[in-house]
Amino acid sequence: MLVNLPSTPDYFSIGVRHGHLYGSLINILIFTAPQILVGVGLTLVIATSGIDLSVGAVVAIAGTAACWWVVHASDQNAATTALAAAGIGLAAGLACGAWNGFFVARMGVQPIVATLTLMVAGRGVAQLIGNGQIITVNSSSYALIGGWWGPLPSGILIAAAVVVLTILLTRRTALGMLIEAVGGNAEAARLAGVRATRIKMTAYIFCGFCAAAAGLLLTSNTSSADANNSGLWYELYGILAVVLGGTSLAGGRFHIGGTVLGALVIGTLNNTLFALGVPSQSNLVFEGGVVIVVCLLGSPKFRTKVLNLRPGRRLPVPAAPTTEA
Template structure:
């Protein structure tokens, strides 16, 4: 590979996230030699890689919706609360049915949870687009109140369900985790809508300059409401996957702090918090990096007291590696440049140096 081709490859938006993900996976091999091995147990695939997919797909879904919100220059802190409400509604409905294994009961519970998630997203979108409330404040309201709503639905208890049709959402299908099929469908569908139609450009235009987009004929308010509804829908599906996988609804812990992981996954994937552009592929890689990092922490035996510190340190390193400016400054001594300072100012021709500045 020529030097020009290598530089072109390293400048690709997905190169560094993909490289970091591969490096994290390989880092586990000395501690767990069979880390990359995948086998079949009880009729489905089993292994560390499968576990990363099982626990990473809810984060991928939430981060997918968060990407579209951030692309418009907004933020959504309520996705964890929406997850809790979605799982609480579904499990609460199923637990009251005489036959929990009825397919109709599971389908009705899923439909109820998703409809409420859409309404919650519309509420966030209306506060931001129509009422003019700052996104961080509008979604912070639902982040706090939504967790309380979920606790009211469950009565403050953990609701356990024994519904085989419902557990399929967080279980396995054709030996693979069902969440993988859901996440792939969501990512492919979002890519098709945003990159094969004008919607992606409209979202980026709103994030770049909402007022200029409005003056150009773009219905910025509708676009803003739409992305918040989509984000809440993704969070609602993630809540169903989480509660189905655990076979219960825990309003206190379901989706707790997942909004921070989702924002971090979006940033690692290359989407700026200022909006104006987005990378769905980068978001998926960012979510997988975070889940692989969590798995790595447990694999190498980091003490539980230092988990968060270790994770924060690795995330900082990952973000620095992805920064073009940091890489340029770090490699400046090897390229004959300087890390700091500005280049000397050349005096225009015909202009003499002042007497005070002469040596």
């Protein structure tokens, strides 16, 4: 933001035009709303010591399925058409989450293998639904999902609602504690009476739901569904947001609020690179660099080496064990 300020003096200003809020900060929130949804779902999965690489494909499946329904409806502008399309998209996301959860929690397949399979096959499923073409819809009711509700973009309100509900469910109930217990040590949690399989299933199903909601936002905002590019690299953005937010990839404690801040950092980074005239194809290079830095900062061995380089600061070396005669 500070980098953008000299080139754009009104960067922090928010105005009202035609009854809608507008400005650079509003644009960042609109851009990051789908990523926040994906990041929130991934936070719970990663907290269980898992991973979901299929969120981008689920975004494409849900959005394409919803748009396919709208196009083939007798009245595209009917409110029931938009509601049915949203229901179909969310149901597709729940089914994908249940698929991942079944293989990871029930069958014991490694999370990266199970979700990588859906990452590849799911993109093909989305292309089959759209028949390999970009689906364009002309529905005013469906456009409301990713449009404006009063002065605020609907995407911001939907993302905020999901974040608040997730925080309430994980901090005001035992769900959050159970997720952290499973992520810390699944076997110990099971022996303590925690249904680890059910907790993991719940996390993956919720992640699929969040990815589907992101797909609905993206397609309704553009009134089209591109199975090839919708949700592309969202697994990278989601995981990066989770890690930036302070959740360890090893599982255990998680931070929903931190994930939201991480997604906003990514959105601000993309906005800054665009303002500086950096080609869009180079964004992934910078984002990859951020991933490397974050991973290094999260490495205990790296932090130990950095602390030892500071003058006058040496970490104590544990004494060698002694053998008594």
